[in-house]
């Protein structure tokens with residue numbers, strides 16, 4: 250072995266310097282001029298240079314020491330380039346190699362994402378044609394226009410009801426109360442927190458009286474939800490065909506529609522949404538507000554009388570989404586909380602709060618937000634709720650300091666992982682509202698960075714936005730409309746290792762795309778309903794996160810927020826180093842961290858095999874050095890297996906050209 254090692258050193262000196270695929274992962278939509286900015290760097294060594302449109306290095310940053318992210322199995326260096334404050338387009342270079350050229354700094358950074366993510370709900374509308382005036386090339390005929398739907402025997406009734414409108418749930422054409430509940434709730438709370446911002450923001454949808462676009466869109470779904478309430482106050486669980494439809498446009502899905510089940514959880518979800526809607530629509534349409542409130546009260550009463558009519562599984566003849574639930578207590582707490590806030594009637598008050606981020610099956614976190622932000626009404630409960638929000642948020646902030654610089658942990662990669670991320674961002678924003686502490690805002694922005702490209706898949710998860718974004722979502726209209734681009738503004742479910750859609754025989758089965766790593770188990774293929782579907786409850790928290798961040802930077806804050814939450818979306822002050830870095834680049838003062846002639850990260854030409862990389866010290870190429878840290882790269886080693894020389898790095902093998910050897 251000793252001989253081999255010596256031989257390796259000799260050979261290493263002779264071969265051309267290999268180069269690894271160093272990658273910089275960024276938010277592909279952009280970064281706000283005055284904000285904290287971070288990218289993630291893998292397989293690179295040396296300072297990161299930011300090059301402006303005229304080719305000048307305007308900033309050079311020494312990355313932080315690498316840390317391991319167990320969700321992707323990578324060692325990652327985080328690079329804080331907050332000082333890059335001048336709007337523009339930049340290239341990112343390491344050791345003279347351009348890693349990418351799509352870095353953007355601009356104001357109103359996510360406004361297009363806000364509009365597109367909410368506009369998508371219009372594209373999901375059942376029962377009406379999408380006209381080209383609004384839908385452009387994605388115009389389509391109306392689907393599911395027959396409002397007469399059968400009562401499935403699981404409802405305990407027979408005959409038909411009239412039900413139309415609403416949003417299709419996802420890639421399928423089902424409409425489900427539970428999932429509509431959390432979705433509509435999230436969008437309503439976005440409006441309630443930032444009414445002034447959303448009063449004027451428009452994205453070209455049909456007018457609904459004088460309602461702001463956001464409320465017009467939400468009303469389309471509220472109208473459907475109202476049709477799902479039976480005369481006794483109980484709410485049917487869902488409106489779908491018996492099985493999932495084929496891969497057809499909405500107008501071609503002629504399968505019989507049924508109202509299926511009637512559930513306690515669905516009924517309380519409905520009550521919560523209607524109680525919240527009632528107070529939001531009141532200034533625009535008092536009659537509608539009363540209708541919503543009456544429906545909420547009736548639903549709440551039914552739920553109290555039927556505390557455990559749980560939808561635990563589909564009936565044997567039904568195979569559409571189940572949205573099953575065996576504990577409707579959290580839905581009850583949310584409904585009672587909303588009814589109390591709207592009516593002031595203390596008999597609706599419910600105890601309970603949570604330190605966990607909500608999803609369709611557990612909405613206690615939403616009640617927790619409400620209690621914490623209505624301190625006068627909830628007293629001691631408000632304080633408890635606030636402590637839970639801050640405790641979880643502090644944990645999120647810590648998690649975002651290492652690895653990929655994101656909140657997501659390995660266990661968070663479940664079906665719809667991108668909604669987990671988005672809801673973590675929404676949680677962080679609530680911590681920010683309650684305290685005004687910038688660390689929460691910063692971590693919330695990092696969540697958006699993750700969703701828009703700073704992730705190990707190097708992609709924006711929103712269709713139509715970013716350098717690389719999903720092209721083949723599991724979404725029936727996008728599949729069957731004969732238009733190449735998917736409908737824009739859709740957040741795909743995202744990576745998760747479950748592989749529920751992996752198989753070889755049946756339709757809609759994928760070849761195994763799993764990687765052994767939670768954060769990269771993803772495939773951009775139609776078949777992948779477990780990683781590449783889209784859904785209303787995933788888009789809503791994205792819309793909230795991006796919408797709230799834009800509104801905050803347009804100078805707005807929720808009325809209950811602490812001082813200093815609203816921000817001003819302008820470049821960093823003229824006295825900052827940022828200005829000098831852009832106007833007077835001083836690349837000459839940049840210190841090259843390694844004098845290596847090798848382009849293998851961390852291996853200088855004088856290194857011997859199995860010797861750790863030389864450590865490097867760098868400075869920032871602007872007037873104010875921020876951090877100068879020792880960077881220890883990931884110790885690539887030359888090895889010889891008896892036949893050929895190869896390089897081992899982070900447990901992987903590469904040939905001398907830097908290509909991965911399987």
Ligand code: 9MR
Nearest residue numbers: 418419420421570571572664665782784
């Ligand atoms: O989002 C749901 C996820 O949490 C579940 O694990 C999964 C399997 O039950 O179902 C997801 O919801 C789907 C629903 O059942 C039907 N419409 C598409 C939804 C997104 O995949």
